[in-house]
Amino acid sequence: MAQSPEMRASDADRDRVAGLLREHYAEGRLTVEEFDERLERLYKSKTYGELEVLTADLPGTDLAAYSARADKPAPKDDKKADEDKGLVAAWSAWAAASGVNWVIWLIVSATSDDGGVYPWPLWVMGPWGVILLVSTVAGVFTKKPKSS
Secondary structure, eight states, X not given: OOSOTTSBOOHHHHHHHHHHHHHHHHTTXXXXXXXXXXXXXXHHOOXXXXXXXXXXXXXSOOTTTOXXXXXXXXOOOHHHHHHHHHHHHHHHHHHHHHHHHHHHHHHXXXXXXXXXXXXXXXXXXXXXXXXXXXXXXXXXHTSXXXXX
């Protein structure tokens, strides 16, 4: 850290250290008890020297380079997220097309003199829905189990 250890720390400095401690806790370098104890000491700290002591035994603790990222979301599996978005989009398109077809069928049925009109939207939504269902179920059963 570029500042002298006797220099007083700001709230933003304490927030940066808290974010760093959260990151190390999430990575398993700190136990719950250690994390709680360090947070308690952190918010009582007044100088940069006291802040450095809290992170001295942790790797990569250059506080000047560390930005305040409170509650940084954990990195997600981008491939899995993309698959989920694609699956939601496919089911959404199916539902929208099915809904539009049923509304058209309902209007035609209501204005028809024959009484009952054949439910032709089933031919639109049926095969498409079966394909989506098989794709969804196959995607669930073909995933590799996580190893411990």
